[in-house]
Amino acid sequence: MTSLIYPPKPRPGDRVAVVSPSAGLPGLFPHVYELGLRRLREEYGLEPVEYPTTRIMGADPRDRARDLNDAFADPTITAVLATVGGDDLITVTPHLDDEVLRANPKPYFGYSDNTNVLNHLHRLGIVSYHGGSVLVHLGRPGALHPLTADSLRAALFTADWYDLTSAPEWGDEPNDWNDPGCLAEEPAMFPGAGWQWQGPATVVEGPAWGGNLEVLHWLLAADRVAPVASLAGSVFLMETSEELPPAVEVYRMLRNLGERGLLATFPAALVGRAKAWEFGRRLTPDEKRAYAREQRAAVTRAFAEYAPDTVLVFDVDLGHTDPQLIIPYGGEVRIDAAERRISVRY
Template sequence: MDRRRFIGGTALTAALLPLIGMQGAAAAPRGRLLPPALNKGDTVGLVSPSSASSERLSLQLAREAMEALGLVVKTGEHYDARYGHLAGTDAERAGDLNAMFADKQVKAIVCVRGGSGAARLLPLLDYERIRANPKVLLGYSDITALHSAIQARTGLVTFHGQIGAGSWNRFNADQFERLFFKRELMNYQNVMDSKDELVPRRNRTLTLRGGVARGELIGGNLTVLTALAGSSYLPDFTGKILFLEDVEEAPYRIDRMFTTLKLMGALDKIAGFIFGECTDCKPGDGYGSLTLDQIFDDHILPLKIPAYRGAMIGHIREQFIVPVGGKVEMDADAGSFRLLEPVFSGV
């Protein structure tokens, strides 16, 4: 996964002043902020804040999926642009996000895809505008950078889940309908299917340490989250339930990133831990590798908090839509977590 770099320079800053305004000096969030509920027939904005789509078909599929869910689609001005591997320049991509939050017609924002590059936008987002116009933001993987920064700067609850161009299979569409349209207080428990196995193997959870914990959810993609270490775009971890996932990262890198979370003091502050899937996280050649089990034993067990792994979160075909900032109760023995309060205003 590409590591993110911020673009600086006085010339660029001067050119972007109308876009940036005063959000670079945004204060700490003034409490949790809920987006308005979503209804069929509402307008959803499609944006590309990270990598460009390699094929036009992906953009078409994203539009068709939103329409099939009963929504009207409005696309960002640069959602189909390309600047290197990115979907447009930083100013273009940030401008599309700021414009969608300001647009009264748009009730939700769905990211077409992840990839890399969202972190480059964080100094360019208008957080005061976002706070004044709260709305649903949906995406995962690289979109973790947006979830984290928006949570840190505004307190807005956003949603870690399927991207526009991803698979809208029956499970994912059902998640969307139940959470956004029916406003259910979701219970997130893996769907297991034994098929022809004597005991179920698919979608299994594994308790690392039993117990129950309550708190607000924080997290997302491990690589993207730890890349924000030392910045002002990470929310407070105190008392939070940390959920994580990753893809195509060797175990030694996973260990290094957990070490970063430990050294920055984040792990010692959390009340509970949920790990989703680490897809294609295989050790490389050489003298061997720590296993994921050993990494969790080293970094999570000493915390003495409820923890489990295997939740349907991550780069997988069927995945939960998780409200970042939502208040939940997790049960590490059952391998589940549930919403304690609505995540939409007026509900």
């Protein structure tokens, strides 16, 4: 297992790229997008630089890749932030210029469909950052969530170890961006019950790898995941999307990773809190709790069959729920199951 390179960090006052390699949703929801840009300036002291396809839905994959290549190549740009996810970034990464990316490593922030880019940078030996969306998190109605804000600030500007914090309250029922007045009030939040731990009371340390489970499955089908041996010892990150995959499919996807030999190589896994509500599937509180239980059971079953000694931590705020903690993708993660503590090195 080879250590990846941490890119140099931006400083307040720097220019940072804002790109939409997955979907140009800023063009559909400019009020949310402009709030995210304003917070980048006012809360973090960074100057966002927008690229040509950032507000264009359905832009050609080659054009979206060109924006990424240009952002990495520009010596005045010190970090790259994705606006949001989507579902076709797998068609963009083949057009990336790997020589440019290797020669100009920069912190890249994104999650969900951006798992494609995180995995691509990982294969090039570059640490990136799972989390941070200009629309979803910087454009959060009402105010930035304090845990998101602090984690993102630490990931952007520091290179130290950072202790993750379990959210005392969380949400997965966002405000409707179609309503121009959606930004006035914070979204609904619910009491947190802390992280849920399974497995041996041991300490695990290793580089993070994984991301959105559905996207990882696409990457496996496209043969774009590194050899099993090179991922051995990684801390597995796993979260599911707003498409709310059923528990049986979550189990099957993990079973496929197990058959490939991956699960057995992971000494620990951080499992994101399962999003259990979407505008097209407005589950009741009881239905949401049942969905979350079924998801946890599916993950537990797969690891019990393929990696029974893996430390599992459930309900970590690293995916499609609110708040969102930033995880260094390819960077160091330390999980102390005895002390119930998770630390990351940004």
